[in-house]
Amino acid sequence: MSAAGSAVSPLIxxxxxxxxxxxxxxxxxxxxxxxxxxxxxxxxxxxxxxxSNTVIVIALLAAAxxxxxxxxxxxxxxLLNFLMSIAISKFTVERGEVF
Amino acid sequence: xxxxxEIAVVALLVGGVFFAFVAAVGLLRLPDLYTRAHAxxxxxxxxAVLSLAAVALVFGTDVTTVKAAFLIAxxxxxxxxxxxxxxxxxxxQGIEPWTVADRETEVGPAxxxxxxxxxxxxxxxxxxxSGDGASSEVTAPDAESTEPTRTDPTASDGEAIDSETADDGxxxxxGAAGADPDAGGGTDPDPDGDRDRTxxxxx
Numbered sequence: 107m108s109a110a111g112s113a114v115s116p117l118i119x120x121x122x123x124x125x126x127x128x129x130x131x132x133x134x135x136x137x138x139x140x141x142x143x144x145x146x147x148x149x150x151x152x153x154x155x156x157x158s159n160t161v162i163v164i165a166l167l168a169a170a171x172x173x174x175x176x177x178x179x180x181x182x183x184x185l186l187n188f189l190m191s192i193a194i195s196k197f198t199v200e201r202g203e204v205f
Numbered sequence: 206x207x208x209x210x211e212i213a214v215v216a217l218l219v220g221g222v223f224f225a226f227v228a229a230v231g232l233l234r235l236p237d238l239y240t241r242a243h244a245x246x247x248x249x250x251x252x253a254v255l256s257l258a259a260v261a262l263v264f265g266t267d268v269t270t271v272k273a274a275f276l277i278a279x280x281x282x283x284x285x286x287x288x289x290x291x292x293x294x295x296x297x298q299g300i301e302p303w304t305v306a307d308r309e310t311e312v313g314p315a316x317x318x319x320x321x322x323x324x325x326x327x328x329x330x331x332x333x334x335s336g337d338g339a340s341s342e343v344t345a346p347d348a349e350s351t352e353p354t355r356t357d358p359t360a361s362d363g364e365a366i367d368s369e370t371a372d373d374g375x376x377x378x379x380g381a382a383g384a385d386p387d388a389g390g391g392t393d394p395d396p397d398g399d400r401d402r403t404x405x406x407x408x
Contacts, residue, residue, distance in 0.1 A: 117211055118211055118214055118215075118263060121214065121215045121218050122218065124218075125218040125221065125222050125256060125259075128222045128226075129222070129225060129256070132222075132225050132226060132228075135229050135233065136229050136232055136233075138233060139233060139241070145238055145295065145300060147238050147242075147292070147294060147298075148241065150291050151232070151238070151242050151288065151291055154245070154284075154287050154288070154291070155228060155249050158249055158280065158284055159225065159249075161253070161276070161280070162221070162225075162252075162256045162257065165256070165260045165273065166218075168260065169259070169264060174264065174267070174268075174272070177260075177273060177276065178272070181272065181276055181279070184279055184280060184283065185279070187283075187287075188279075188284075188286070188287055191288075191290060191291060192287060192290050194291075195287075195290040195291045195293070196290075198298065199297050199298065
């Protein structure tokens, strides 16, 4: 009701934006492991963490902008992230190191 | 004026960012895949759950709170499951865990095996560059020989990164994976060669 379009208080929206920015920065930091990681699984774990950080950023922006529909995007993104991790782990077991 | 709900939201956000930061630090600093997965799965899941709880609190009494609760439950289940699947795949491929013996062969007996976790990586570079005993001079050429092959693609890394690669170079699989930064930079030089090496060291 209060979230349907009306903005949240400036303190809360500022805190949400700050947290979203922090999560984006942490995702960029984690990309170092994706670039560097000696094994394929290191890269997959890094991508998994970046993906879950993205889900959190989308949810935080949904709360900050007061747009509840963004949460659907976050749900779909979380599902795709999970499926990606499972698929790549199964694939690397079958085929060896491919990346 | 600040209500209790706002304080709770800010506290949850601070906790979520803190645990995500812990996960990122663990992912960058820990020595091998299994410890990295350990840090990443648990800490990042807790950070995600705290942040999404803050989102659910902001939406208040609404239908969208149910969506946020679904998201929390989903992250809580899938994040450790994905990490478990990845680590299991790594175990099936025969990637060996990093052990204390790897650290001692890398650091050398002069540095002592009982150092704390924060100083694990620092004697690696010191022992690599300036050994004070004959036994540590034995280990020094190893560190010198493994380092250029590993740090060639990303030679502009910082000091902490170099010490971490010195840690990594101790394990057997890291010797085989020394060419893998090439695979990261050049997309794939020879995937078959990598797999053959991991297969050969497995036996």
